[in-house]
Amino acid sequence: MGDFLSIQEVGKTFVSNEGHTRVLEHVNLEMAKGEFISIIGPSGCGKSTLLKIVAGLDTDIEGRVLLEGQLVDRPSKTRGFIFQEHRLFPWLTVEENIAADLSLADAQVKQKVNELIRLVKLEGFQRSYPKELSGGMSQRVAIARSLLRNPKVLLLDEPFGALDAFTRTHMQDALLDIWRHNETTMLFVTHDIDEAVFLATRIVVLEPRPGRIKGVLHVDLPYPRDRLSPSFQELRQLVLRTLNNDYKEEECWSI
Numbered sequence: 001m002g003d004f005l006s007i008q009e010v011g012k013t014f015v016s017n018e019g020h021t022r023v024l025e026h027v028n029l030e031m032a033k034g035e036f037i038s039i040i041g042p043s044g045c046g047k048s049t050l051l052k053i054v055a056g057l058d059t060d061i062e063g064r065v066l067l068e069g070q071l072v073d074r075p076s077k078t079r080g081f082i083f084q085e086h087r088l089f090p091w092l093t094v095e096e097n098i099a100a101d102l103s104l105a106d107a108q109v110k111q112k113v114n115e116l117i118r119l120v121k122l123e124g125f126q127r128s129y130p131k132e133l134s135g136g137m138s139q140r141v142a143i144a145r146s147l148l149r150n151p152k153v154l155l156l157d158e159p160f161g162a163l164d165a166f167t168r169t170h171m172q173d174a175l176l177d178i179w180r181h182n183e184t185t186m187l188f189v190t191h192d193i194d195e196a197v198f199l200a201t202r203i204v205v206l207e208p209r210p211g212r213i214k215g216v217l218h219v220d221l222p223y224p225r226d227r228l229s230p231s232f233q234e235l236r237q238l239v240l241r242t243l244n245n246d247y248k249e250e251e252c253w254s255i
């Protein structure tokens, strides 16, 4: 795989009054530009910790992360981060939230904001406030805000976890549209096996205590994917068996 994003021998131990918690160990992953990788694993296996390390939000680690050969040692706009909750400013409108620290008086910013509003299908809601939006709409504003900064990679930490099942599938379609249109590299944390198989080109399965990569599955299904197709169900089963330790080595591409 390409060396666009390179996670090399990453390890993490949290130290507190209660002692040491070994959260990640020997995590290695190479990601190609334009890939869509889902990270899946049981609660507490270190998915969010790994994403924060890639974001540069946690640099007290073993190993290193490189983005296009540059060491990740601080947060940067080149790495957009989408949280489970949208974190919009309640006192700003949709377009002001997307622009955030950039001025809408700048014609270029305004034009780009308008394009993104079309991309995330929020035409007509430019002047609405977050309290007037649904959860899915708010997450689309958060995604547009990240995309305005032209990130090289978008890091998504269970972004649809708080949404109802219907909105969630709708948002998965919307995210794939954005991915195809913008060709942004996506690293997407989820608990949901269906979501991972529906979205990703590769699925990284993490095992807990400490978090290590148990297997990497290539998802060779064409888009748009049919959740009811036998090949989709087969992959779903393989992810489930990998999570449950009930798989044959040759079924996974372990790294």
Ligand SMILES: Nc1ncnc2c1ncn2[C@@H]1O[C@H](COP(=O)(O)OP(=O)(O)OP(=O)(O)O)[C@@H](O)[C@H]1O
Residues within 6 Å of the ligand: 014, 015, 016, 021, 023, 041, 042, 043, 044, 045, 046, 047, 048, 049, 050, 191
């Ligand atoms: N700042 C911190 N200080 C101490 N321990 C932490 C800290 N952040 C996370 N941990 C611990 O690290 C482990 C991994 O947490 P993390 O949030 O990365 O897991 P996760 O796989 O994303 O879990 P979930 O799926 O439930 O969100 C947990 O045991 C958690 O308690």
